[in-house]
Amino acid sequence: MAKYRVITTEDPHSTVSEQYRKLRTNIDFSNFNEEIKVINLTSTYPGEGKTVTCLNLATVYAQSKQKTLIIDLDLRKPKIHRAFKLPNKGGISGYVTNQHTIQDAIINVDDNLDVLVAGEKVPFPAEVLVSKKIKDMFKQLHDLYDRVIIDCPPLTAVADATIISNYCDGTVFVIASRNTNRDIAQDALKDLKENGAKLLGGVLTRVQKRDQYYGMEYYYYYGDN
Secondary structure, three states: OOOOOOHHHHOOOOHHHHHHHHHHHHHHOOOOOOOOOEEEEEEOOOOOOHHHHHHHHHHHHHHOOOOEEEEEOOOOOOOHHHHOOOOOOOHHHHHHOOOOOHHHHOEEEEOOEEEEOOOOOOOOHHHHHOOHHHHHHHHHHHHHOOEEEEEOOOOOOOOHHHHHHOOOOEEEEEEEOOOOOHHHHHHHHHHHHHOOOOEEEEEEEOOOOOOHHHOOOOOEEEEOO
16 A cells, blocks of 8 residues: 655655745746635546645645645545545545535644545546535635645546546646656646646656756646746
């Protein structure tokens, strides 16, 4: 089972943690004219570092004293609960099946940081994501938090991330250095744009020290323009 390391909590003064803070700053200044409160992260394939990026980005927002919620909207293969050693119960699936309110499903894990787990599997995740319950959920959470960070499924697996992007103020695309096929990634980005997603930029993960071309040891953010 993969370990999802929240290095911004374990070692907040490390070089890697600083890159996450730079990512936060770049997102904040990516658009001066519109509020960017709800942000989703996706990738081309599984295993590119999307969930780890999501966890650490949410953490640095919380560390900056912003009330932050991290949501696991990968209803097929949820992972966020593992990082915080939480049971994957209730959560979004419990909310959409009217077992509890969305506020009751939220778990506080640290100062200014809350988590909403995916919960038990639902039979038709894409139908859940376009439901009125999910639309109402986003309206409620938009008013409750300064930042909402969403972990989505990868784009080549299902259409879920494209659906989720339309609820968000911006989408961040995660790409693994030396692992991601450029043509397939470009097709995935094109699909996002054509379906209305607002791309803020991307994060390049797993960059080696020898890759001086990229200029950073671990993470690099690039704008969409």
